[in-house]
Structures are given as C-alpha cells and as structure tokens.
Amino acid sequence: MYALIYDEFDPARRDVRVVSIHKSRETAEKALRKRQHRLGKRVWDCHTRIVWVYKPVHEGTNITPDYFDTWAPGEEIPWSDRVPDGD
Numbered sequence: 001m002y003a004l005i006y007d008e009f010d011p012a013r014r015d016v017r018v019v020s021i022h023k024s025r026e027t028a029e030k031a032l033r034k035r036q037h038r039l040g041k042r043v044w045d046c047h048t049r050i051v052w053v054y055k056p057v058h059e060g061t062n063i064t065p066d067y068f069d070t071w072a073p074g075e076e077i078p079w080s081d082r083v084p085d086g087d
Helices: 025-039
Strands: 002-006 016-022 048-053
Touching: 002 025, 016 025, 016 048, 025 048
Parallel strands: none
Antiparallel strands: 002 016, 002 048
16 A cells, blocks of 8 residues: 655654555555645655555554555665665
8 A cells, every 4th residue: 555645854753644545656646746736846845755554544644654665565666766866
C-alpha cells in the first residue's frame, strides 16, 4: 500500500501526516500531481512525497518512520535514485 505523506523534513519532528492512501504507485503519482496542481506548487514546495507503508493506515493519521519506506519491498528503484547527486 502506498501513501502520500506531508513531510517537512524536520529532524526534530519524527511523525508525519498521511494525506492519502493508494493501492499502486501510479495512482499515488496521479494524486501527487493533482495536489501540486491544486496548490499551485512544485513537488518540493508541497512538502508531500510518496512512500510504501508496512501496516494499514488511514488518511489523516500520523505515522513514524518505522511505518514506511521510500520504496516497496522488491520494487525496482530507478537508476537516478540509486546514484548520489554529488561527486
């Protein structure tokens, strides 16, 4: 199960709010594009990202990093995400 989470990348705050739940990464990506369009912001300005959740969650609940990961188990990670941005 995939989720859109509101993540401000604040190390002092470990919990993040679940914005929406999706059965596939594709539907989560569509929801993220709709959210960007509705807010009139780019993806990094929305503070929203797609994650894989390990346990069932509901929209509006807060979860901690042990509930989610960036990629689903066995999911192919794009080459661009496997290579660091720096030298």
